Every structure is written in structure tokens, then in C-alpha cells.
Amino acid sequence: MPRFLTRTLASLIAATCLTGTAIADTYPSKPITLLVGYTPGGSVDLVARTVAEELGKRLGQPVVVENAAGAAGTIGAAKAVRAAPDGYTLLLGSGSEISIARLTSPSVKYDGQKDLQPITLVGTQSMVLVGANNVAARNTDELLAYARANPDKLSFASSGVGTPLHLSGELIKQQAKINMEHVPYKGAGPMLTDLLGGQIPLAVLVLSSALPHIKTGKIKVFGVTEAHRAAALPDVPTLAESKGLDGVDMGVWFGLFAPAKTPEAITARLDKEMAEVLKQPAVRDKLTESGLALAGLGPKDFAAFIGKETAKYQKIIQTANIRTD
Amino acid sequence: MELLNNLGIGFATALSLTNILYCFFGVLLGTLIGVLPGLGAVATIAMLLPATFALPPVSALIMLAGIYYGAQYGGSTTAILVNLPGESSSVVTALDGYQMARKGRAGAALTTAAIGSFVAGSLATLLIAMFAAPLAEMALAFGPPEYFSLMVLGLVASVVLAHGSLLKAIAMILVGLLIGLVGTDVSSGFQRFTFEVPEFEEGLSFVAVAMGLFGLGEIVRNLEHERHATGVPQIHRIGRLMPTCEEIRRMIAPIFRGTTLGSLLGILPGGGAMLASFAAYSLEKKLSRTPGEFGCGAIEGVAGPESANNAGAQTSFIPMLTLGIPSNAVMALMAGAMILHGIQPGPTVMTEQPALFWGMITSMWIGNVMLVILNLPLVGLWVRLLTVPYHYLFPVIVVICAIGAFSVSNSVIDIHLMALFGLLGYLFYKLDCEAAPLLLGFILGPMMEEYLRRAMLLSRGDFSVFVTRPISALLLALAAITLALVVLPAFRKTREEAFQDED
Numbered sequence: 001m002p003r004f005l006t007r008t009l010a011s012l013i014a015a016t017c018l019t020g021t022a023i024a025d026t027y028p029s030k031p032i033t034l035l036v037g038y039t040p041g042g043s044v045d046l047v048a049r050t051v052a053e054e055l056g057k058r059l060g061q062p063v064v065v066e067n068a069a070g071a072a073g074t075i076g077a078a079k080a081v082r083a084a085p086d087g088y089t090l091l092l093g094s095g096s097e098i099s100i101a102r103l104t105s106p107s108v109k110y111d112g113q114k115d116l117q118p119i120t121l122v123g124t125q126s127m128v129l130v131g132a133n134n135v136a137a138r139n140t141d142e143l144l145a146y147a148r149a150n151p152d153k154l155s156f157a158s159s160g161v162g163t164p165l166h167l168s169g170e171l172i173k174q175q176a177k178i179n180m181e182h183v184p185y186k187g188a189g190p191m192l193t194d195l196l197g198g199q200i201p202l203a204v205l206v207l208s209s210a211l212p213h214i215k216t217g218k219i220k221v222f223g224v225t226e227a228h229r230a231a232a233l234p235d236v237p238t239l240a241e242s243k244g245l246d247g248v249d250m251g252v253w254f255g256l257f258a259p260a261k262t263p264e265a266i267t268a269r270l271d272k273e274m275a276e277v278l279k280q281p282a283v284r285d286k287l288t289e290s291g292l293a294l295a296g297l298g299p300k301d302f303a304a305f306i307g308k309e310t311a312k313y314q315k316i317i318q319t320a321n322i323r324t325d
Numbered sequence: 326m327e328l329l330n331n332l333g334i335g336f337a338t339a340l341s342l343t344n345i346l347y348c349f350f351g352v353l354l355g356t357l358i359g360v361l362p363g364l365g366a367v368a369t370i371a372m373l374l375p376a377t378f379a380l381p382p383v384s385a386l387i388m389l390a391g392i393y394y395g396a397q398y399g400g401s402t403t404a405i406l407v408n409l410p411g412e413s414s415s416v417v418t419a420l421d422g423y424q425m426a427r428k429g430r431a432g433a434a435l436t437t438a439a440i441g442s443f444v445a446g447s448l449a450t451l452l453i454a455m456f457a458a459p460l461a462e463m464a465l466a467f468g469p470p471e472y473f474s475l476m477v478l479g480l481v482a483s484v485v486l487a488h489g490s491l492l493k494a495i496a497m498i499l500v501g502l503l504i505g506l507v508g509t510d511v512s513s514g515f516q517r518f519t520f521e522v523p524e525f526e527e528g529l530s531f532v533a534v535a536m537g538l539f540g541l542g543e544i545v546r547n548l549e550h551e552r553h554a555t556g557v558p559q560i561h562r563i564g565r566l567m568p569t570c571e572e573i574r575r576m577i578a579p580i581f582r583g584t585t586l587g588s589l590l591g592i593l594p595g596g597g598a599m600l601a602s603f604a605a606y607s608l609e610k611k612l613s614r615t616p617g618e619f620g621c622g623a624i625e626g627v628a629g630p631e632s633a634n635n636a637g638a639q640t641s642f643i644p645m646l647t648l649g650i651p652s653n654a655v656m657a658l659m660a661g662a663m664i665l666h667g668i669q670p671g672p673t674v675m676t677e678q679p680a681l682f683w684g685m686i687t688s689m690w691i692g693n694v695m696l697v698i699l700n701l702p703l704v705g706l707w708v709r710l711l712t713v714p715y716h717y718l719f720p721v722i723v724v725i726c727a728i729g730a731f732s733v734s735n736s737v738i739d740i741h742l743m744a745l746f747g748l749l750g751y752l753f754y755k756l757d758c759e760a761a762p763l764l765l766g767f768i769l770g771p772m773m774e775e776y777l778r779r780a781m782l783l784s785r786g787d788f789s790v791f792v793t794r795p796i797s798a799l800l801l802a803l804a805a806i807t808l809a810l811v812v813l814p815a816f817r818k819t820r821e822e823a824f825q826d827e828d
Contacts, residue, residue: 039657040371046664053378067371069734071509071526078523104514107521155783161514183782184511186775189651189660196648197465200783208664212649212671289667324514 027087027266028061035083035091037076039069043206043290047122047254048092050286054277055270063090072162073097074108081110085259087266091116094254095164099310103317104162105324113310116257118302119267120274123292124251126207126226127168129156129239130219134198140222140242143202147178155181157191157203162324165204167313168225168250170320172204176244195219206252207232208291225250232291253309254292255302271298328455331683335454338684339691344387347380351388352692355395356699359402360707361725362409362536366396368732370658374665382666383681387688389662390642393655394446394689397638398696401438401631402707406431407722409540413531414634416764417606419539421619421626428622431711432566435704437576437624438631439697445584445632446693449639452588453646453686458675460640461647464592469780470790474800475593476773479600481804482607483765484811491811494762497753501766504529508771512778524738533730534767537743538760540726542750544719566704572624579609579629587636592643593652603765605633639689645670646682 034052038044048065056063068076077097083089098112110116129140137143147154158165161184173180183200185191188209194200196218207230213219214233223239224230227249239248256274258267277283278296287294297305316322338344358364370389377385397414404415405422418438425434452460467475484494507518508528519525568576586608587601609629610619619626642659644650649671651657660670668678675682710718730739753760784790792798 039654040374040661042657042661046661049374049378049665067735071523075523075526107516107523152785160511181782181785183779184514185779186511187657189657192648193465193644193650194468196650197468199468208669212669212673216671216673286667290664322514324509324516 027269028059030088031062031064032056032059032087033089034063034065035076035080035089036065036067037069037073037091037093037097038067040065040067043125043208043252044073044092044094044254046290047287047292050283050290051092051122051256051274051277054280054283055273058273058276065092072101072160074101077101077112077116078108078110080257080259081115083259085117085262087258087262087270089259090119090270091257092122092254093257095252095309095313096162098255098257099306100162100164100167100313100317103310103314104322113303113306115260117260117262117267118299118306119256119258119270120278120299121253121255121295121297121302121305122274122278123287123294123296124226124253125291125293126224126230126251127165127204128207128210128214128224128230128233128236129168129172129202129204129222130195130210130214131202131222132195132198132200133218133220135201135220137222138220140237140239140245143222144176144178144242144244147176147180151179152181154179154202155183155200157183157185157194157200159187159191160184162317162322164250164252165206166322167316168204170322171225171248171250171316172239172245174316174319175246175248192219206291211291231288231293250312253295253305255297267299331679332454332687334679335683335685335687338383338680339387339688343381344384344684344688345691347384347388348391348688348692349695351391352395352398352695352699355392355397356399356696358392359396359399359412361399362403362407362540362722362729364725364729364732365400365412365532366393367654367658368729369396370655370662374658374662377662378665382663382668383684385662385666386659386681386685387692389659390685390689391692393659394635394638394692395696397635398439398442398700401442401627402435405434405438405627406707406711407540407718408543409722409726410535413535413764413768414602414630414637416535416539416761417602417630418627418634420606420761421621421623423543424620424622425624425627426711430622431708432704433568433572433624434627435707436566436568436701437572437627439700439704441576441580441583441628441632442635443693443697444580445587445636446639446696447690448584449588449591449636450686450690450693453640453643453689454683457643457647460592461643464644465648466796467593468794469776469783470794470797471800472593473773473776473780474791474797474804475600476769476776478800478804478807479603480765480769480773481807481811483603483762483769489757489759493756493758497758497760497763498766501763501768502770504534504763505767505770511775512782522738524734524736527734528771529742529767530730530733530736530739531768532733533739533743534746535764536726536730537746538750538753538764540722540750541743541747542754542760544722545747545751546754547715548719566708568624575624576628579605579625580632582608582612583629583632584636587633588640590633591637591640591652600769601633601637602630605629642686642689646674646685649674 034048036045036048052063052065068079074097077093080091101108137146156169158169191203195203214221221236223237225239227240229238239245278294358369369392400412400415401418403409404419405426408419408423410416410419422434507525509516509526583605586605590601606626609625610616641652644652645656645660651660663670727740730743750760780790
């Protein structure tokens with residue numbers, strides 16, 4: 001190889017490295033936008049706002065939460081996919097818009113696994129199978145027995161077709177080989193209304209929204225959907241502990257993403273700072289109080305996690321043939 | 326005694342200097358954004374939510390609540406003065422309020438709205454303090470079939486909103502139902518008429534549709550007159566600011582009827598508060614000895630709905646505070662704010678955080694007092710706005726409307742949508758079709774469908790649930806009677822006579 005070429009190559013490589021460090025050195029030089037695909041006050045928004053403040057302090061630039069709400073989180077996610085990969089637009093996403101949306105709806109054009117770069121898995125939260133107080137069954141085993149004896153009696157509420165809550169319900173049906181009619185609602189509020197009033201027998205809810213009503217005994221809880229018991233409800237068994245539901249393991253999860261092709265120097269910096277953010281007692285307390293089990297996985301582990309979750313969703317969706325086009 | 330005790334705790338909390346200040350700040354901000362068309366409580370509370378991080382939870386909630394009912398107050402101002410309903414509840418206020426303004430009675434209309442809102446707000450607060458828990462339990466008896474029947478009644482009654490051709494009113498309701506179809510179908514998750522525009526997946530924005538049809542349509546219409554006539558379109562005589570004795574006499578009964586209706590419907594977690602103002606208007610028109618006046622500036626048509634929507638706004642806190650169930654977007658945000666502060670909204674709030682619970686309730690009454698003090702002197706100022714030449718006023722209104730439409734979900738499409746509905750509004754005016762029934766169809770249609778299909782899913786396709794459940798059966802019977810009254814020849818005759826009087 002002629003020497004000049006080697007030299008040019010070497011200097012080119014050096015230059016690339018330099019720009020790399022240069023970006024990392026000056027980043028961030030202006031405020032960062034943290035997109036959320038949901039309305040303010042919701043669970044994803046709460047996670048975003050809790051980490052945004054602390055992350056901003058550590059980066060020396062404000063991190064501003066922007067709610068691009070609608071279409072089950074996909075409007076916000078699509079906006080993040082389209083954004084310049086310069087580290088100034090990030091997304092706080094959840095399983096719905098990252099993995100599930102594309103599997104159920106062909107109108108979703110982006111691929112959450114390819115078009116977004118996972119940075120940090122903030123945490124996961126369990127869902128719970130709950131029942132109205134006028135349901136006779138006292139535990140999951142009795143419920144399954146009732147369902148088998150009365151194949152057309154049970155209905156379960158979820159927050160809409162193709163949501164993690166719906167998928168959990170379908171998973172329970174598939175694993176236990178029982179039939180329950182899916183009744184979609186527009187969110188936790190109306191579901192709880194009908195559940196408290198005994199209008200619908202069962203519902204799958206995110207743990208945090210069901211917790212106060214479980215504690216006051218206004219609804220009964222059958223089990224949590226994750227493979228391990230929830231810290232907030234240590235006496236409540238997992239669904240997987242029941243015969244016929246072994247292997248049930250589903251949770252909702254929240255993580256930080258950047259558009260694909262964001263320089264590694266930037267994602268590494270964000271990952272490092274996020275790890276610190278999640279160590280802050282104030283942040284930890286706030287997130288655990290809202291029902292989250294903190295994870296703090298970095299880019300590689302987070303990507304692998306998403307891969308496994310997506311495979312799980314895909315199997316449920318194919319078996320139940322869920323489509324929303 | 327327990328009530329006095331509780332109210333004591335409440336006043337002790339709400340009357341602290343900090344909380345009074347936050348309450349004042351909340352109602353002031355609420356009034357301002359309410360007056361600005363399209364900028365609603367939802368967008369404002371959403372924007373302020375992160376800022377409340379640093380405040381003590383009681384102060385934060387007192388301020389946010391203040392914004393909410395303050396906006397209900399302010400919203401009627403623009404509805405009356407420039408025919409711009411920024412919230413669904415002020416649509417009916419615009420019907421007669423704006424007509425009063427055109428007749429030079431803007432001051433009286435605004436004062437009526439303020440007094441009605443104050444009386445309603447105070448009574449509803451008392452109601453929350455006394456019966457919050459049992460009322461919330463009662464609301465739980467409403468399942469999907471009951472909601473569906475309630476909506477049917479609402480839709481049938483909405484024919485009363487029209488004061489022209491019955492056929493045209495029904496046609497407009499149907500157009501509204503069709504427009505309401507746009508978006509994701511809750512039951513199947515399928516998209517309807519969204520044309521692959523992600524922004525349409527949640528349905529068309531109410532603010533864009535309402536402001537386009539009413540506000541922009543009205544502006545186009547005024548500008549048309551402006552070219553014909555002199556430089557100024559309509560000289561709104563300001564007239565007396567205060568209502569006459571006759572007017573005060575006429576508003577008393579509607580205020581109390583509106584308050585009762587609003588308080589009851591507001592408790593229902595399924596959009597009942599929104600129905601309250603429509604229901605109050607229909608009721609007043611039915612009871613009136615001169616129904617022909619409605620739509621041409623009847624003071625009862627302002628007093629009833631204004632009281633109802635404020636009472637409804639107040640009692641919609643009941644399901645959130647006692648059951649932890651948010652009944653509308655604002656309540657969802659309030660619940661979010663509570664969670665941000667580590668308080669899980671629900672039945673435990675009342676027992677575990679008595680200072681917060683009662684502090685918030687008493688602050689609502691204090692806030693209502695502040696609103697009256699704030700608003701009555703301002704009436705003169707608002708009315709003076711009308712003397713600004715229209716060609717200076719309308720560009721400002723259009724710009725604020727655009728900002729308002731945009732702010733709901735930060736989407737530009739909503740501005741285009743508003744412009745489109747502005748043209749439609751003008752077209753409807755030319756064709757003598759009224760926009761109010763359309764809007765009610767647009768709001769109720771999707772909800773009716775959702776509840777109908779949920780009821781059907783739960784009953785496994787058995788239609789008899791609607792008549793075997795007593796509340797549902799009663800509501801459907803009322804709807805049938807209303808329909809019969811409209812269709813039966815005897816009633817039609819009196820209705821037509823009533824409208825001939827007015828011509």
C-alpha cells in the first residue's frame with residue numbers, strides 16, 4: 001500500500017476519532033427534547049418527568065419533556081425515528097409503541113428495534129389480574145375451574161386492542177386454554193369504574209392503578225403477571241404459580257431511546273449518566289412508589305431484552321390473531 | 326358535626342396565605358386561558374404539571390383545580406362575546422349568550438353567567454362536602470347499558486337545541502355522528518376514515534371542530550356584512566351592564582334547576598359533566614312559556630347551562646377524589662399530579678390525607694368567591710372589547726384560535742382542520758343549518774357506540790339488557806316520550822307556532 005494512502009487513511013481515522021471525542025466533549029450544548037408518546041400525567045410521562053430533571057442536571061443542559069400524544073404512543077415514537085440522530089431528541093418509550101404496534105398494525109411504518117437505538121431500560125412494572133367483588137372465585141385456581149365449567153361466562157377488560165394488558169389477557173387464555181371475552185376500554189379510569197360497580201367480572205390492570213383498590217378491598221386480586229411476586233404485594237401469588245398458567249411472565253417496561261445512527265459517543269454518555277440518575281435516592285423513591293421495579297440495563301442488554309419481549313408478543317399476537325388496521 | 330369538623334380542617338388548610346395565593350393564581354390563570362378561545366384547561370394544566378413538582382401537594386392541587394373551574398368561568402366570556410366556545414360545555418352558552426350580546430345585552434349575559442356559576446359552584450361544593458362518598462357509590466350503578474340509554478336521551482333531546490327546521494336539525498345530528506366516526510374504533514382497534522394520518526387516530530379534535538364551526542364561521546359571516554355595510558359590522562351597544570329586575574327574576578329558577586342537573590350529571594364518570602349544559606338548555610327550553618325566544622337571546626338559555634356546567638365541573642371531582650377514577654381529561658391530569666406527589670388518588674385519600682382532601686374542597690368555594698370578585702368588575706372591560714373595530718379584532722381572534730387549536734395536541738393538522746370547519750360553518754349558516762346539533766352528535770356519537778358495543782359484548786349480544794335494567798329502561802322511556810312529543814302532530818303544531826311568533 002503506498003505510503004500516502006496509509007497516511008491519509010490514518011489521518012482520516014484520527015479525524016473520525018477526533019470528531020467523535022469532539023461531539024462527546026461539547027455534547028450537550030443546547031437543551032434536549034425528551035419525547036413521550038402519551039399525555040401528561042400518564043405512567044410513561046411520569047417516568048419521563050422523573051428522570052428528565054435529574055438527567056438535565058447531570059448533563060448541564062435542561063431535558064425538556066415533549067408530549068406527542070396519540071395513536072397508542074406511535075405518534076411520539078415516529079417523531080423520534082424521524083428526528084436528527086444528534087442526541088438532542090430522545091424518546092422515553094414503552095413496549096406498546098416500540099414492539100407491539102408494528103406487530104398488530106401495518107400502518108405503523110417504523111421498526112422500533114431497527115429505527116431506534118435503545119440506551120437504558122429504566123424499569124418494568126407488573127400487571128395484575130383482578131376481579132370485581134361479585135365474582136365468586138377466591139383465587140386463580142377457582143377462577144380457572146369456573147372458566148372451564150362455564151366457557152361463555154367470563155369477560156375481561158383491558159385498555160384497548162393490542163395493549164400489553166390485552167396481550168396478558170390473551171396469554172392467560174392461551175396458556176390455561178380457557179375462554180374469556182375481551183372487552184376493550186379507553187384506559188384504566190373507565191375500567192375501574194365498571195370493575196368497582198361489578199359491571200364486568202375481570203380486568204387486567206397495571207399494578208399501580210389497581211393497587212389502592214386492592215388495598216381497600218374494593219376489588220379482588222388473583223395474581224401478578226410477572227414471573228416474580230411484586231414488592232408492593234408480597235402476599236399476592238404470581239399467575240405462574242397456578243397450575244395451567246406456568247410460564248406466564250409479562251410486564252410493562254419503560255426505557256430511554258435515541259434515533260438510530262446516533263453517535264456511540266453520545267449514547268455511551270447518556271447511558272453513563274442514566275446509570276447515575278437511577279442511583280439517586282429521590283429518583284429511586286419516586287419510581288418505586290409509582291410501582292416500577294428498577295432495571296437500569298445498558299444498551300446491549302436492553303436490546304437483547306427488547307428482542308425477547310418482542311418474540312413473546314409476536315407469539316401471543318399470532319395465536320390470538322390480533323390486528324388493528 | 327363531623328361535617329363542620331371536616332370543613333374546619335379544610336378551611337384551616339385552604340386559608341393559609343400560601344394556599345390562598347396559589348388558589349388566586351389558579352383562578353386568575355384559568356379565567357385568562359378560558360377567555361382566550363381554544364386555550365383550554367387541559368393544555369394549561371398539562372403545561373403547568375411539571376412546574377408543580379416543587380410545590381407542596383395541597384398547594385399544587387388547589388392551583389390546578391383553580392385553573393379548571395376558572396377556565397369554565399372564562400370560557401363563557403368568549404362564547405358570549407364573540408361566539409367562540411372553547412370547551413364543549415360553553416357551546417350552548419354561545420347559542421343565546423351571543424344573541425344577547427348582539428342585542429346589546431352582553432353585560433347582562435356575562436353577569437348572569439358569573440352569578441349562575443357562583444351559585445352553582447357554591448352549592449356543588451357543599452354537595453361534595455356532605456355527600457361525596459355515597460354519591461360516588463351511586464354513580465357506580467351506571468354500567469354500559471345505562472350510559473348508552475343516557476346518551477340516547479341526550480341525542481333525542483338535542484333536537485330541542487335547534488330552533489329552525491326539524492329535518493335540518495336531524496340531518497345535522499347525523500352529519501355530527503359521521504364526523505364522530507373518524508378515529509380508532511375502541512371495540513375492534515380498527516381505524517376508520519383516518520386516511521393514514523396518525524393525528525386522526527384519536528378522532529378529530531373537538532376544539533378544532535367547535536371553533537371552526539362556531540367561531541371562524543361567524544367571523545367569515547361578519548366580514549361579509551362588513552363589506553356590505555359601513556366599516557363596522559355590528560355596533561354592539563353596550564347597554565346596561567347589570568341585568569334588569571325582570572331579568573334577575575327570570576334567571577333564579579334556571580340557576581337552581583341547572584345546578585341540580587349539573588351536580589347530578591357531573592358525578593357520572595362517563596362524560597356526564599359535558600352533557601350537563603346541553604341537558605340544562607333542553608330543560609329550560611321545554612319549561613319555558615316562550616320557547617321561541619331560545620336561540621334569539623333568552624336569558625334562561627344562559628343562566629341554566631352556565632350553572633349546570635359549573636356545578637358539573639365541581640362535582641366531577643367526586644369520582645376522582647373518592648374512587649380514584651378520573652371522569653375526564655382534566656381529572657386524569659389531576660390524578661397524574663397527585664401521583665407525581667406520591668399520593669395515589671382513591672378511596673384512601675379522604676382518610677389518610679384529610680387536610681389535602683378537605684383543603685381542596687374548601688378551596689373550591691374560596692376560588693368561586695374570588696372568581697366573582699374578579700369577574701364582575703371585568704365585565705365592563707370585556708364588553709368594551711366589542712367596541713374595538715372588527716377589522717382589528719378578527720385577526721387577533723383568528724391567531725389566538727390557531728394557537729388554541731394547536732395547543733391541544735401540538736399538531737398543525739388541527740389548525741387546517743379548524744380552517745376547513747370554518748368554511749363549513751359559513752356554508753351551514755348560508756343553508757340555515759345550525760351547528761349545535763352537529764356538535765352534540767359529534768360528541769355523543771362515538772361515546773354512544775362505545776357503550777352500546779360494550780353492553781353488547783357483556784350481554785353476549787342480548788338486547789334485552791337495555792330494558793331489563795331499571796335505570797336504563799327509565800332513561801329509554803324518557804327518550805321515547807321526548808321523541809313522541811317531537812313527532813306527535815299536536816306538539817309539532819305548538820312548536821311551529823312558537824317559531825312563527827318569533828319571525
